[in-house]
Amino acid sequence: MNKKKDGECNMNFDITVRQINTDEEFDKYLKENSSAVVCAGRWGPMCIPVYKAMEQLELEDQYKDVAFLVVNFDIRAANRVRIAPQCRSFRGLPFTVYYKDGELVHATSSIQSKQQLEDNVATYLK
């Protein structure tokens, strides 16, 4: 990751899922996509499997209406995830949050399997 002067930093995770770098981008993605899954994490052993599962889901036709996004847990753009009431009791990275029409409707902590992501998309975003 490359640090910028203003405290933001460019994500440089080696993944194909779109990565959010600023608050403005976060707002834009939520406005453009009525269903979105955002994973806030680091480049750690519990986070990467979630990114990888998201990469796979993104390629599947049935999820073409869902935006899969990743945000670095340590940048300002991740604040809204970090401080979300649904994440208050979370103590394990990554935080994965589900947005329906811009509203945070579900959140999970720590590693999630592809199946768990699919189940949550089916339950909360359909």
Next chain:
Amino acid sequence: MYDVIIVGGGPAGFSAALYCARANLNTLLIERQAPGGQMSTTEVLENYPGLAEPISGSEIAFAMEKQAKKFGATTINDDVIEVDIENKIKIVKTAKQIYQTKTIILAMGAVPKMIGLQKEKEFMGLGVSYCAICDGSFYYDQSVAIIGGGDTALVDAIYLSRICKKIYIIHRRNELRGSKYLQKKIKKDDKIEIVWDTVIDEIIGETQLEGIKVKNVKTNVIKDIQVEGIFVAIGAKPSTELVKNKVALNDEGYIISDNDMNTNIPGIFVAGDIREKTLRQVITAAADGAIAAHVAEQYIVKENI
């Protein structure tokens, strides 16, 4: 076609990639996560020769990758889902591609073991963790318990003592298995308390971990310990799903090999924590990788493939 495909990007894999590349073998390393494997969850790597100054496992992992690439190895991020190893030319299928190769070095490493308690899985990220570096910061000025008594448990305790107000080490024996150097550090630390001869019996909490019940294995006395989180460090299990029923494994699931890293299948070599051996450390993984690379090169020459 590749001369060698290395599955796994920990110290064993990168060492193998470095030696293969320097031997002018057409080398591909496939890692499904970030470089480093288990090493990347180590805050400070203190027991690798030459590293007198503190360096994290993650930093050295990226340096190892850079070094292997510098000499011509290709490294990619992908999931190996199947290997076909019966014929002279081996096939490696990933989530994205199918590759042909003359040899394979298996270096998938190992992953942390779970205790097997009720609520353990449910409370992952809600008080149950397997990575102190990843999740330690969520426990600032709180009390935590570490389950285990080996090097990982002791290193985790030392790391967490800078963040947490109290650390219990729950250990089933009356002596620690970790290195004497780490034991000395632990004993000097007032925040760390070792609970001897004790196992965790139950995770307490409705929606998140609120404490644990522990049992003394000698007296069978059960008591509650109030902690906000537990860190599980009871060892690792080998990541051998990919080659189950394809190469010989021991009863614990580790790949059986000789001292030259040969498995029971010609052209398939092994390196690192995934291998049956006495000491699993970064240095032994790196040494395995170098040997596996050398023997793979000899195999290619001898078989004239």
